[in-house]
Amino acid sequence: MRKLRLYLLLFTGGLLTACQTEQLPTQQEIAPGVIKLQAGEIDTYTPYALFGGKPALEAMKQLPTAELPFSPDEVRIQVKDRGCMVEVPLADDEQLYGFGLQIETFGQRGMRKRPIVNDNPLNGLGYTHAPQTFYVSTKGYGILVNTARYTTFLCGSNQKKQQNLQDAEGRKKIATTTEDLYKNRSNGNKVYIDIPGAKGIEVFVITGPEILDVVKRYNLLSGGGCLPPMWGLGFKYRVKGDAVQDSVIRFADYFREKQIPCDVLGLEPGWQTAAYSCSYIWSEERFPKHKEMLDQLKQKGYKVNLWEHAYVHPSSPIRKDMEPYSGDFLVWNGLVPDFLTPEARKIFSDYHRTLVEEGISGFKLDECDNSNISYASATWCFPDAAQFPSGIDGEQMHQIFGSLYVNTIDSIYREMNTRAYQDYRSSGMFMSSRNAVLYSDTYDHKEYIQALCNSAFGGLLWCPEVREAHSAEDFFHRLQTVILSPQAMVNAWYLQYAPWLQFDRGKNERGEFLPEAQEYEAYACTLINLRMQLIPYIYNAFYAYYKEGIPPFRPLLMDYPKDKRLRDISNQYMIGDGLMAAPLYENKKSRTVYFPEGTWYNFNTNEKYEGNKEYEINTEFDQLPLYVRQGTLLPLSEPVPYVDPQTVFNLHCKVYGTPTASCQLLEDDGISYNFKKGEYNIVTLEADKGEVKLKRTKEGDLKRYQLSGYEFIN
Amino acid sequence: MRKLRLYLLLFTGGLLTACQTEQLPTQQEIAPGVIKLQAGEIDTYTPYALFGGKPALEAMKQLPTAELPFSPDEVRIQVKDRGCMVEVPLADDEQLYGFGLQIETFGQRGMRKRPIVNDNPLNGLGYTHAPQTFYVSTKGYGILVNTARYTTFLCGSNQKKQQNLQDAEGRKKIATTTEDLYKNRSNGNKVYIDIPGAKGIEVFVITGPEILDVVKRYNLLSGGGCLPPMWGLGFKYRVKGDAVQDSVIRFADYFREKQIPCDVLGLEPGWQTAAYSCSYIWSEERFPKHKEMLDQLKQKGYKVNLWEHAYVHPSSPIRKDMEPYSGDFLVWNGLVPDFLTPEARKIFSDYHRTLVEEGISGFKLDECDNSNISYASATWCFPDAAQFPSGIDGEQMHQIFGSLYVNTIDSIYREMNTRAYQDYRSSGMFMSSRNAVLYSDTYDHKEYIQALCNSAFGGLLWCPEVREAHSAEDFFHRLQTVILSPQAMVNAWYLQYAPWLQFDRGKNERGEFLPEAQEYEAYACTLINLRMQLIPYIYNAFYAYYKEGIPPFRPLLMDYPKDKRLRDISNQYMIGDGLMAAPLYENKKSRTVYFPEGTWYNFNTNEKYEGNKEYEINTEFDQLPLYVRQGTLLPLSEPVPYVDPQTVFNLHCKVYGTPTASCQLLEDDGISYNFKKGEYNIVTLEADKGEVKLKRTKEGDLKRYQLSGYEFIN
Structure with a gap:
């Protein structure tokens, strides 16, 4: 039913030029x-x-x-x-x-x-x-x-x-600044x-x-939002790029000994024999017994994530097979797989399946984006004019490369009926259902918060990761933000020690700890424990993402579309339906927080705020800049050091400003896709007449939650 | 005689994909x-x-x-x-x-x-x-x-x-910095x-x-390089954007009273009734008697240059006529003329001819480039997808817009057999023969020097203009560089007073002069006088540009192609055949200067330097960072306050390190294109046996040069 109109473009004044089809x-x-x-x-x-x-x-x-x-x-x-x-x-x-x-x-x-x-x-x-x-x-x-x-x-x-000729008077003021x-x-x-x-x-x-x-x-x-594995909502720590087997184990022991919760350890390039481009072969030099290490980490309750990118090094076992299914240009001397071809996907995923089977829970997919810097980094940009066997050119491949890459890896886990939670540096459209989180090197904290708001418009997950910092304020404010994000990760890929011991990069390398190191370690531990308390709540926000498409992290204007003040607010965001984050940044101990209509509560102090107003609010290093909407039943879990399929969350419920409230939680195995086949319960927490009760849709073996207490806040 | 080959792209491994024509x-x-x-x-x-x-x-x-x-x-x-x-x-x-x-x-x-x-x-x-x-x-x-x-x-x-598979070992070192x-x-x-x-x-x-x-x-x-009018090689000063008739006259008097040479005064947007976009109508409010002012300025020996851009304001007299010959998108509510159509060129140049006939010696053509900033300035970027009556799209129009624009204005002067010397903010290829100089707002001094070197590769002229500064070093080093460039201009479009009186922008606005203002004024005066001394030499360098295509300002590697050290030197440059500039920057009183083969002389002190070597050299604020090649006969003119057709240059010749040397100078009216018709002399200055003599190809009325003295430096 296509209609065609032939236009003759007539320009005012009678000049006749081109004809074109509209x-x-x-x-x-x-x-x-x-x-x-x-x-x-x-x-x-x-x-x-x-x-x-x-x-x-x-x-x-x-x-x-x-x-x-x-x-x-x-x-x-x-x-x-x-x-x-x-x-x-x-x-x-x-x-x-x-x-x-x-x-x-x-x-x-x-x-x-x-x-x-x-x-x-x-x-x-x-x-x-x-x-x-x-x-x-x-x-x-x-x-x-x-x-x-x-x-x-x-x-x-x-x-x-044609549209606008009204400003006939023009500007009479003569400007003397560029702005x-x-x-x-x-x-x-x-x-x-x-x-x-x-x-x-x-x-x-x-x-x-x-x-x-x-x-x-x-x-x-595109099928609804993703549901990460429950352990993915815990804490992830990426160790230094040149870490070796022993240092990884030392980090694993550090977290358990200090009782700082940690679910995932991420290894950076050094696990491979060659990176830039990648061999995907364990380095025997740095990891003489990597299988033993993976077993040890598993026993200590850790998941392991491996860094890589898609560019296939000459020494890689898949190099030869990949040759015909790669683009005509190299990146760092590595082949660029054409993931549009089933052959490239098969070669890549077949090889990676072995790594997954050895116990790798996910990958960090680096440099699948592009760069507009001419100098150094031009090398990882295959040309826009590159050609791929599938027939696509480099320009279009660039825009979808990250998505194709993460899907290739994710397919391994899907086949195994296991949920991964990966890091990737490039995504695109229709990726809402993918269990993967974006990260960046740009490292401007205020922009990172804004990115969290913007990610919600297009079904993206964003980790405003933290590494080094220039002050205690800078460090803890960044840590607070990442705790209140889809992935609570410290990406210490160039730090010898945990950044809360020394957030200056050079001093960290030399092992010169801060005088306050012990105190700061305790603060970090408190914040990470707060994350663990929020897991059931966040997991359920993701369930709403999966089922109804509601972004778990989103700007306020989505919840209050009539409030025009929110059109410009990109430094506060909703988490699920009942929580609002207003992170601190720019080294200030306090910030202005705007509250939309209704009544709100300070998560830390229970202080009350009236809506449609701004308040200047102080938040300590070991608190979260978090606010609760009146009418919320907030289930907080007793923190666990890590999440595994046997974990049972003991819930303490806080009911804010209302005698009656309820909250639902998805109860499933937390690791597989069986929830799609109906293998789950819905747990309902209901506050009424001064008490909170827990009900589930069906009783059975599956019990992730139990009620341990509650309180009413007014 | 076109041959066609049909290629079947066969990928290793037997994958057959697209066919394409090569x-x-x-x-x-x-x-x-x-x-x-x-x-x-x-x-x-x-x-x-x-x-x-x-x-x-x-x-x-x-x-x-x-x-x-x-x-x-x-x-x-x-x-x-x-x-x-x-x-x-x-x-x-x-x-x-x-x-x-x-x-x-x-x-x-x-x-x-x-x-x-x-x-x-x-x-x-x-x-x-x-x-x-x-x-x-x-x-x-x-x-x-x-x-x-x-x-x-x-x-x-x-x-x-296909090209490179040798690096089979890959990188074994694990990097822990982004660099x-x-x-x-x-x-x-x-x-x-x-x-x-x-x-x-x-x-x-x-x-x-x-x-x-x-x-x-x-x-x-494209016909050889340009030859500017002689007055164009003098000093140009652009007054503040909101200057009025009286303040322009005050500036004119200031230069003459202080005996600071100045050939051209440039007026910024305020001369028009509307700018952004432009009416091209003199503002009666700010310039109640502009013709009277132009006459006064002419009598004081000034040329006048007017700022504008090409975007035609609704109130402009040419708006209606231009409508059919403009692009489909507006810029600042102004029409974008399609200078590819003869009609647009005619409408634009007919109107501007009146301004020229009133005594305007050239224009400053602003914002004919584009911008890649999303925020504020997107407005002056007509879209790449814009359409023009000539059939070109916005993308291609952007790349040639500055060239088309400057040619349209230049054609007015050419028809009048008068050389202009214009400012423009965008150029392109095959513009060598155009009497116009590029400028920029980017204002990084080191980069400005490098741009001077790069301009030579493509027949461009570049003015590393100076305005405000953050220190005396910064100011005078910038002034030295601009003195040693194709156009010696101070672009004070947002400064109330001359920047040598106060180079801080805010204080300048408030009229708070530096304690050293008088001293600095004297330094600036000295430097500008040095420029006037160099006019005959530079004019002749331009003649070589016109006749042989030799860039008057060029990187050293052009003169010494065998010296591989020069491949990276972009902070020194040749001026003509005998002079080398090595500007200071970054607030340092001295800098390292590399001398190519041969012997060189310090222009200020006559100190000698051996080639293929580096020296650390000091230059004072009132000196030029300038060096003379052994064997050069350098004709220096007695400074004049400005150049007019009657100006006769009294030459003092300096002969460097040789008993015999010669130098030729173009002698013509300095303002018209009659030199193309043979209306010129070649003046030869010859040093031999301890004296210097002046000869000319033919004797007659045309006498721009006379010999007033000489010296031999060894």
Whole structure:
């Protein structure tokens, strides 16, 4: 049912120039509330075709229907010689969010955004570890351009000449600063989307009515959010890059002896005989008996995670087999597997299965992004013009490489009916259901908090990891934030000792501990124990992510779409439905916290705050900058040193500002995908008449939770 | 005579994928020593077609012929679905330079360069005010890709998998710093050039035998270098953006009263009724009698330069006429003229002719580049996907916009047989013959010096302008550098008073002068007078630029191609054949200066230095960091307060380390193009037997030079 219109572009004044075809896009509802517009010839590899998965149709049907603020007919698609141009209406009072893991900006209106995969975001242009050609609007809809091509979004930053001639007076004030000269005075009434090279395009219009509904639909469209293994919600520590077998064991013993909870130890490049590029062979020099070590770690309750990247070293056992299924350019002399071919995926996953079977619980997939630095690091950027056996070019491969890579590894675990929880440095669209967390080297704490907010718009998980610091404030504020994130990880890949003993990198290397080392160790231990207390609550937030598509960590505006003050707040976020985090940063002992409507409680002190107001609040190093919504029943677990399938969580429930409240918890084995087959209970905690009771949907062997106490806070 | 080969890409291992056409390029010598390779369908608008001009064939024939280090057949051109890919051989010991006005890097080997027009270079990627898809090699050839498309050069930074499998051992050392991890270990044997979107391409191979010969050929290919008006080589001062008629006159009087030479006063945005975008109408509010002011300035010996950009404000008299000949997007609510159409050029130049006839000697063409900043300045970037009546898109228009703009204005002066000397913020290829100088806001002094070296590879002129400073060292070192550049300009567009009175911006605004203001004013006066002394010498260096294509300001490696130490020296440069500048920077009173072979003399002290050696040399604030090559006859003029057509330069000649030497000077009216019609003398200064004599080719009315004295320095 494709209609074609032939346009003659007539320029005012009678100049006749080019003729071009504008195609009236076809429209199709591909899932409840998701309309696909399509024009022209679609690329072989699109994010949705590759990663879209199976929509969770039943859950999508439960969502309210919504009117769009414009008709889908008003979304214009032009297929031109240069590529495709999409135009989407934009209202005056509309704000936009999204484009993947943006770390520099939050509201995107008035900006030119280029969500292109990169390790080093710059000038707010949109370069990111996880690019998404997808934005959501405060008007309650989302626009997703289903392409792996480098795409530019002009978010009301530019105006066409037909649109705006009113400012006839111009600026009379003469600016004498650059800022003043160049400030953005545009308020265009369109989003223009430029997709060079595309011969056709699919645009998904995702309906609301509110932003949270749009995000839910987006997550459900690829099957719903992920559910990490329960141990993944504990604490992870990555040891130094050149660690050897003995030093790893020393770290393992350190945590247990000091009673600092730790679930996962991560090994960095040194486990391999060659890194940059990778051999994927255990180094006998540094790990003479790695199997023995893995057994010891398992007995001590640890999971083990291995660093690698995808570039296959000449000495790797899979090098020869991978040769025909790799791109035509090398990276660090390593082959770049074409994970679009089943052969490359098989070779890679067959080999890695052996590592998994030896006891590896997940991998850290490094440098699967790209870099826009010319100098040193150009080497890990295979060219945009590279060619791959599957027929894709380097540009499009870059945008999806991280997703293909993590899926290849994840498939090993899925086949084994085991949930992994991996680290990866690049993601993209339709990855909501993947058990993997993004990380970065950029290390600006304020931006890391903002990234946590932005990750929610596109089904991404983000670890605002902590390493070294320049002060105790800097260190503990970072640790507090990472504790209140999808993955509580310290990534000490260049630190000899735990950073709470010495957060200065040079002094840490030399073993010069801080005078306060013991005190700080105790603070860190307290914070990590608080994380362990929150595991049941966070696990259940993930269950809502899986089942309903609700991001477990999300900006406040998703929960309070009518509160316009929240449009700019990207340094506070919700965790599940009852908790709000407001991390400290910039070395200040206190910060201003804005509370949306209702009444809120300080998690540490039980102090009460009224909504629609700001408060200046102090948080100590060993406290969490965490607030509880009135009406919440918060189940806190007695901390355990690590989580295993036998762990039973003893719950102490805190009921905030209400006599009646309830809370549900997913009770399953915590490690397999059996929950998808119905092998779970729902545990309900109910407060009523001054007491809290625990019920479960069915009684049986599966008992992860038991009630150990409760209190009512008013 | 196009041959086509059909390739079946067979991947090792037997995987059969795409088929693609590789075209054997046609070869044609388009000018002596310039071979054009061509394949596929060429874009309508290419830099050479637009700006190439008429090659100076006679001068090109004088150049030595050269063997290429490879056969042109080895330059491979592929026309693919994605665009064109060009592959050029690269030897192990080869270094590359060029890509336009690069400011962050000098030797480009091992880098990924993207010469894309931009106001804000980043990460050494190649973004620049003056992008050129052109590099030169120490092997004595140049490669020019004749395209206005965004092009990426992989300068040996990446390797194909067929090429390099030797490093089978890999890296055994485990890096624990990011620098160490990511250092560039590539040394590819090809330059890969990616031109997305192109359906065909022309590649010019420009022969040497040395880099200087390549550069000469490149400059001569578009008719030879420019010759500025003599007054353009004097001193230019740009007053504050919000200056009014009285304050401009006060500045004019200040220079004359203090006997500080000044040829040109530049007015910033405030002269117009509307700027951002521009009305091009004199503001009666700030300049109630602008014609009277222009007359006064003329009588005081000043030329006047006006700031503007090309974006046409709704209130501009040319707005309505320009409407049909402008792009479909606005910039600051202004129309973007499509200078590719004769109509836009005519409307724009007809209007500006009135301004010129009132006495304007040139314009400062701002913001004709682009920006890669998302936040504030996105507004002056018309989209890459913009469309223009000529049929070009925004991407290609961006790359040539500055060149088209400056040519439009320059054409007014050419028609009047008058040489202008303009400022512009964007240039491109084949602009050698244009009387215009680039400037920038980036303001890193060391990079500014490096840009001076890089400008020489592509026929560009660069003004490392000075404004405010953070110390006396910083200020005077900047002033020294700009004095030793193509345009000696202070760009005080946000300073109330001359910066030598107070170089701190805030204090300058408040009129709080430095305690040393009087002393510093005297130093500045001395330095500017030194510039006036150098005018005849510099003017003649420009004549060699015009006639032989020799850049007047150039890196040392052009003059000493065999000295490999010079491959990395980008903080020293030649001025003409006899002078070398080694500017100070980074607040140090002295610096290391490397002298190439031969003997050199300190311009200030006559101290002698032996070549192939380094010296640590001190330079005072009121001296120039300038060195003279043995054998040079340096004609220094008695300073004049400004240059006019009647100016006669009294020459004091200094002869360095030799009894016999000579020097030639172009003697013409200094303002018109009559020199092209033979209306000039060549004045020869000859030292022999202890005296210096002046001769001219023909005696007549034209006498710009007279000999007033000489000295021999040994």
